[in-house]
Structures are given as structure tokens and as C-alpha cells.
Amino acid sequence: MKPFAPLAITRRRFMQGAAAGALSLIPFPLRSALAAPAPVLSGTDFALEIGTVPLTINGRQAVGTGVNGQIPAPILRWREGDTVTLAVTNRLSEASSIHWHGVRTPSPMDGVPGLSFGGIAPGETFVYRFPVHQSGTYWYHSHSMFQEQTGLYGAIVIAPKAGYAQAFDRDYVVLLSDCSAEPPETIVSNLKFQSDYYNYGQRTLGTFIADAQRAGLADTVADRLEWGKMRMSPTDILDVSGATYTYLINGQPPGANWTAIFRPDERVRLRFINGSSMSIFDVRIDGLPMTVVQADGNDVAPVTVDQFRISVAETYDVIVQPAANRAYTIFAQAEDRTGYARGTLAPRPGMSAAIPPMDPRPMRTMADMGMTGMEHGEMPGMELSPEGKRLEGKVGVDNVAMMPAERLQSAGEGFPSGRRILAYADLRAIKPGSDPRAPTHEITLHLTGNMERFIWGFDGKKFSEAGPIELKRGDRVRFVLINDTMMEHPIHLHGLWSELENGHGEYRPYKHTINVKPGERLSYLVTADAPGRWAFHCHLLYHMETGMFREVHVA
């Protein structure tokens, strides 16, 4: 049997590799070119083959995008201090790419077509090669078209050189994702046509009557008028819902019952990764507190919670210690409560525990609108800040937060009280940051959108209308983000860490993706220590594709 094509590194590819740096010229061992269908790949040399994968989703046939025939893509295990070489062959009929999310690579190895490299053309192989200077839980995914939605995502686990900070007996990746039989192009065109297309929790005459009985007719009418004036729906939590999505744990739908085995009293590390395109999850394990030990690949002071919200592209490592000889349900509800991913922790295969009812659906409040503390009557007289006035009236901006608030103490809406929910304010790094300098300047960006048109951007501009954000190499800057929209936006800066200013002084958590809640103003520090052209974008795939994307250029 003939193995796969001897690496189809074309002349053009070679030239790009040369431009990208001598590292990618190093020949890749041909024997590794046979892509093996193993679910976990370890070591320093990897052959990854991007191709189509036939799927059945809720009885409907669909074509997914996988790596080595697998969705999710194989788990990659690296070691801090190694140099890894990854030969990625594209067997699709369109261009592709792989981005190593949260991994600090040289810019040409970052995998963003148009910024870091030219993409991987059909039939070609691009050899990524870079040293690994970090440890923790990360992931990789396509940065081309909608391939991430159709399955091109997988986990990266990097073992720390000095050993782990916490002891554990078992270690599982829990990769959450969303999956649909509808092609992504159809989903985005439905959203453009009608932004609440997938929102079947809309408030109706029936809920109007119920609200009026509870809150009084006058307040209910005033509330509805106010939302009406702002052309928004308070039930619009996630743009794409369980109406089309099936939610997966490690590629498995709820009914398949993906199971992780433990023996009672063992410490089990669970590496949660949200590899969804559009879905934010609220995760809990009924009857089992979780101790969060890592966020976005970086160790944090252990904090024990009953539940946490994981936005798209974030990772959280937790340690649990189930003492009973029984099954526990891992329950990850979509934030809009239209569905859930489910798996099981159990002493034996084939066991399952009750699936808890979903929590109440969150409702957007006036705080989410950036109007904390405002009375209904104050609306007409409100004065916008000068920068707010500058944004108002742009076609890409349908709302400006009038009083954006610091909301890091809050985990967000939709949690029953009495449970301990992880908030960003709870994340404290276990060691002081590596750059003690104060920032020399601030970059303030408004996250803006026009929901009705499904246009998203920064400062009212789509990517196509805005130039890059210029940073000088070695700069220490503060990014201030103000979310003027009603949606959450997980903002991902490639190549550089985002040190969230959450009240812990020099123990700021280092993150690669920061979820900004509606009406929220937050800030983080960035050291521009890696030169190159870096992507900076909302990690909700359809927000990125419809404009919420900028280049950060470090020169």
C-alpha cells in the first residue's frame, strides 16, 4: 500500500516557508507523513491531514472538516522546552490553515491567512515549526472560512517542564463544541436576514401578561417600550441556538454519554476547552465542587466553585475529587438554555446519573445595556460622552453604552442564587506578572454592532474599513474595551498575552481570550514583546466573519 503523498511541498510553499524563516525549511521525516488515525498524538513531530469527514447529525447527512479523519482533531501532547514540527497537509478543495490558539509562536507560524502566511492551498503541505516556551491547556483550529464550525478543532496539552503545581491521578480533555447539519453559510445568511432567526425564546403576548401580573402593567409596558425603542430583544443571548445546534463533549452528543472513568477519592483533572463557534456554556457537575486551577493555560490560585461560565475559546482546568462510587453528570448548558452538552464521570463504563433540569434562561437587564442605575424617565435627557457621540449614528452601531460599568465581580446573568459561580475577579495568578512596568499608553476600543444587519466591529468599523493597531516592540500598553452591544464578545489577541486587570495587583491572570459582557468596561495590559502581524478579534465565528476583527501590528 502506498503511503500518503510524499510531502507535497511545492515551490511556492517553499518560497513562503523561506519568507517565514529558515525553520520551516527543515525537511520533515517522510515516514511521519502517514497520518495515523490516533486520537492522541505525542512527541515533537506531527503529520496532520485536513480533510472532509462525512457526518450524520440528528439523522441528517452533512460533510464535516477534520484532521486525520477525526472530529475533534487529535489531542496533541507537547512538552514545554521542546521544539515541535507539524506538517499540515490540506486535502480539502479550498484553502485551509491551522492556528495554535494561545500558543506563543513566531508570527509566521501563527496560522492566520493574510497576516501570518498565505494559507495552505489544496494539496499542499505547510510545515509549522516553533519552540514551546509555555505549558498548559490550549487548542488548535482552522482560521479559514467556516472550517472551525464544521469540525476543525482539537486540544493541545503541554506538560510543564518543572512539574505540575497540583497533584492529580487522572487527566481528561473535555472539549465542548457546537455542531449543525446546516452549512455555516446558511446560518450566517439566516442571521443577516433576521438576527433573531434562531431565538425561539422571544417574549410574546403570553409572557407580557405573565410579566404584567408579576411586575405591574405600567412597568411592563414601560419595559417593553424601552426595549422596543432600542430595537433589541432581551432574550437575545446567543445568536445561534439549540434550534440548529447539537452540543458536543469531545465530539459526542448528549445521548452518546461520553464517559471519563475514575476510582473513588482519586483527583481528576478535567481540561475544559470551549471549541465552539458561537456557544457560551455554563458548566457544572451535580454534587461535585470543582477547584479551578488554571485559566487559559496559566495556573491560578485554586478557587472552588459549583459552576463556571466558559466563553468561546477559553479554557479552564479544574480538579475534582469524587468520593462516592457513583456516576456524576458533567452538564454544560448553552448560555441561552436551548440545549446542553453532557458527559459522565463514572467508576465504570455504562453508568449514568440524572441529567439536571436547565437553569432559568438569562434575561438581558438594563445593566447589560450599559445603563446601570438609570430610571426609565431619564432616557430622553441622557448625555452621551464625546466618544459615544462620535459613534452614534454610524451604520455599524445601533447602541452606545451610556454608563459602562466594571462588572468583573459578576459571573453574568442566568444563575440561580446560592451557587458559587466563578467570576473573573476570582482569577488570581500564582506568580507575579513578568513585566512590572506601568503602561505608557491606553488603547480604548468600543465593541459595536448593528444587530438587525448582523454587522459587528470595533469602534463602528468593520475590518475592511479600519487600519491596523500599531504597537512598538517592547511597548507596554493598556487595552480598554467597552462593550456597546447586547451580546458577549470573547476577544482574542494573538501572539501576546492579555493580563486582565481584575483587582489582584501584580497577580493579574494571563489570558488569551477575554469575555466582555454586555455593557461592561474592562481593561488588560499587554507587553508587545513579539514582533509581527497579529490577529485581534471576537472569537464568535460569525462576529469575526462579519467584521469584528483588527490587525495588531508590532514593529
Add this chain to the structure above:
Amino acid sequence: MIARLCRPLVMGLLPVALIACMNSPPTSAEPSASVPLGIDLGGSGPVIASVRPELSPDAIDTEAKVASPQYRNMPMAHAGHNDAHGTGTVNSVDPAQHKVNLSHNPIPEIGWPAMTMEFPVAPSIDLTAIKPGTRVNFTIEQQPGGMYEIRAITPAGGGR
């Protein structure tokens, strides 16, 4: 050309590969053979000495804690009572839902670390005296459903 030749090979090799997205109907019996099992990546090995924060007792499954002898002496909301006392700072007050959001200090009586969390407040308590930024002493009591509710809350003096 080669790609075309290879595609069937990939498909053939990977019957396993994609159960992904496949909605196998949930069967009542769930035969163990059909359950997709997670791949255990193994234990931590030796832990670095400098930081070895033990899991708080709270991180251990409460249900089994009662049964397991090693945790029998754990203060379970101290014997005979199901209330506990704490201090903290108010982050926000929600009068409509009668809830407060607090950043509280550790509550050793029930083994809680310092946390930011939201509590329901007993209906009898007037929330108008409680403002964001206020330092407070409070008493929480475990409800039949296992959740904690604030039974008493008073300003402790001093701001954030």
C-alpha cells in the same frame, strides 16, 4: 490524483473516527461497549515543591464526605446548626430579586474559601440600608435544597 486515491484509504482507516456529531439515539440500557470513553492522559507525577496548595476540604464531594471516615470530623455546617457567619464587601444589591452579590472572606465553619457570590436574602430583611461597597457582617443558613440564604446582614463599618 494521489489525494483522490488516498481519500478512500482515510475513510477506510477511520470507522472509529467519527461518531462525532452522530446522534446515536439514547438507549435506555446504554451497553457499556458503546459508550465512548475518555482517554486518560495520566497523573501529574511529582508536584513542584514551592506551590502545593491542597484542595480545600470543600472541594471534596459533600455527599460522600459524610460517609467517608476521613472526613467524618469535618465541620459540616457545624453540628446541630446549619448556619454560618461571615464578613465581606457588598458588590451589588438586586432589590427586585432580593439578592446581594458579596465578596466574602473565608468562612471556616463550612470550609468555604474567600469567594465572590450571589446570595438570596430572607424576605424579612430590609435591603435599603445595604449599599454597594459596604463592608458587612452576615449570617447564612442552609436551605432544604442545599442553597445558602442570608438570614442577617449588618454594616461592619469602613468601606472598601
